Amino acid sequence: MFGGGGMNPRKMKQMMKQMGIDVEELDAERVVIETADGDDLVFDGAQVTKMDAQGQETYQIVGSPDAVADAGAGGATAVEGDEADDPALDDADDADDGDDGIPEEDVKLVAQQAGVSKEAAREALEAANGEPARAIADLQ
Template identity: 85%
Template sequence: MFGGGGMNPRKMKQMMKQMGIDVEELDAERVVIETADGDDLVFDGAQVTKMDAQGQETYQIVGSPDAVADAGAGGAAAVEGGDADDPALDDADDGDDGIPEEDVEQVAGEAGVSKSEARAALEDTDGDLAAAILDLQ
């Protein structure tokens, strides 16, 4: 934001305070972002920072969403409940092959093939998406 690469953190904090910017680390356990398209982002254990600059509050979340929940499937409650029947909530994998379902869907869509063909190509390339797509085209 201010180009403070390599600057002393204490000096950066002092400069921000002089400019009227107050920074506070929040002890957040979980952050849920509900989007308009219904794909909610759920962050567990993310680092959350609140900045107050002249009365305008800004929140920064550092971390990766642990799950993406489809609001039609119960939203964040479906993530918390661990609904194993909903593939949109399956951010790990879809079987013993260790290939994430999201990767299978991406390869199938890009290469214009079925999910089973995409999964086989991903298995042949040890999960390399680009190589799988190239092999199928």
């Protein structure tokens, strides 16, 4: 609409203000998107922008989800609370790990997102030092 590729950001803000569009950067630490299928997306440290255009609010999230959590019984997500300090949860996580220490849910996530077998997903996770996002990127 504007050809904003080379436009001065200050001039862009002026034009948006004249059109009744307010833009605000939010200082968000964590964003959680709860999906209907229970695979919730968790963004830590994402850049969040709120745009208000004639009373209609729009939020933009820039970043990649750091984790995908399955909703547990009772609707609680696996990312709620501070699980890192809960030894009972540490034991439960170990049960899901294969011989290589990679959680089964990470293997399923990579396999689903990259459209590969679980074996290929596990190999990619091993090569990516257990980082699901990097493993998915490497497979695509």
